[in-house]
Amino acid sequence: MATKLSGVILGTFPELRYEPTAKRIRATLGGNTVVDTLHAWLVWEPKRITPIYAVPQAELLAELRAGGPAADVPELGVRLSAGSPTSLDPRTGFGRHTTPGEQLDVATGTTTAPGAAFRPDDPDLAGYVVLDFASFQWREDDEEIIGHPRDPFHRVDIRASSLTVEVSLDGVTLAKTNGAQLLYETLLPVRYYIPPGDVRLDLMEESPKRTVCPYKGEARYWSYPGSEDGRNVAWSYDTRFRDAAQIHGLLSFFNERVDLTVDGLLQARPVTPWSRPQDRGE
Known part of the structure; x- marks a missing residue:
């Protein structure tokens, strides 16, 4: 078996x-x-x-x-x-x-x-x-090293993609690109990192929130104030780790909280620790 x-x-x-x-x-x-x-x-x-x-x-x-x-x-x-x-x-x-x-x-x-x-x-x-x-x-x-030691059984891979990736929330398009970097991480959903020129940063506000990842660096966050689900909905990593150079300066959105369309197909929202409480069944 x-x-x-x-x-x-x-x-x-x-x-x-x-x-x-x-x-x-x-x-x-x-x-x-x-x-x-x-x-x-x-x-x-x-x-x-x-x-x-x-x-x-x-x-x-x-x-x-x-x-x-x-x-x-x-x-x-x-x-x-x-x-x-x-x-x-x-x-x-x-x-x-x-x-x-x-x-x-x-x-x-x-x-x-x-x-x-x-x-x-x-x-x-x-x-x-x-x-x-x-x-x-x-x-x-x-x-x-920051955050915690790296797990030798936990891997991060980043791959360039020409697929059309669109992010929206409550019917408002927040990002659209054909130049995303796709980040694959063990036991986590695919993350789509988008060039800032393809993100509607004029609709968003930078947040004081900061987190650290031992694989990718320190993250700063952005919120979309036009939605109750838009708080700290996107992030970008600093440049301290060469391992993550392909995503430096790019923004990613929580798949769990936005409507994500890839090549015209709406993606299901994954259930993870970053999902909304109601989506986790709480």
């Missing part, structure tokens, strides 16, 4: 997972090096979508201290698609652990990061501690 690989990936989300990485991983805190290792692992706690680093405790250049009672970190649930298992939204804080273990403070000579380390009670992770990505500054080899 054939196996659909995306089902295998989604099926592992309830489990504690890990994967060694060959990259040199460095973390600093308050200007002090916490770890510099070639022996890091990527770890996904049960229900976590994105990985974080686990490093050998013997290679830590900081002190681990027993912390006080762990704060109650809210658990934010999310489904990647209709029918997929409920997972932890990446915005769920590090302090919400879904496997047994001990939470610890990390102290350097000048700075302490409360609760920034976790020692899982799992024999396969013996000798390793997991570090909170948000508490430190990180480099893979000599390059800064």
Whole structure:
């Protein structure tokens, strides 16, 4: 019987997972090096979508201290698609652990990061501690990384397209192009990145919202004030990552919230964490 690989990936989300990485991983805190290792692992706690680093405790250049009672970190649930298992939204804080273990403070000579380390009670992770990505500054080899570590099983491909792509909302055309860049990302809908000259920016307002993606960079957003569904409906990435050079300066719209037509065919709105609550069945 054939196996659909995306089902295998989604099926592992309830489990504690890990994967060694060959990259040199460095973390600093308050200007002090916490770890510099070639022996890091990527770890996904049960229900976590994105990985974080686990490093050998013997290679830590900081002190681990027993912390006080762990704060109650809210658990934010999310489904990647209709029918997929409920997972932890990446915005769920590090302090919400879904496997047994001990939470610890990390102290350097000048700075302490409360609760920034976790020692899982799992024999396969013996000798390793997991570090909170948000508490430190990180480099893979000599390059800064943001958001979270890159998942080696998560891929982004960008391809040029001459198809006619049209975006509208409440009957108003917001963009139309034959020069889109199509971004294919594991377990996510195709995103259509459109040259700004083909977008009705005169109908839109730039938003203060900013987000980061470890694969594409920092995004800034635009809203279409003519619709209730138009808030933060489009975005564009900065130029920090060469991997995403094909979409630098281009805008994409949430397929989940707009009417998207490709070569005259209206596309179904996918159900994802970025869908409207009513479209997610909430």
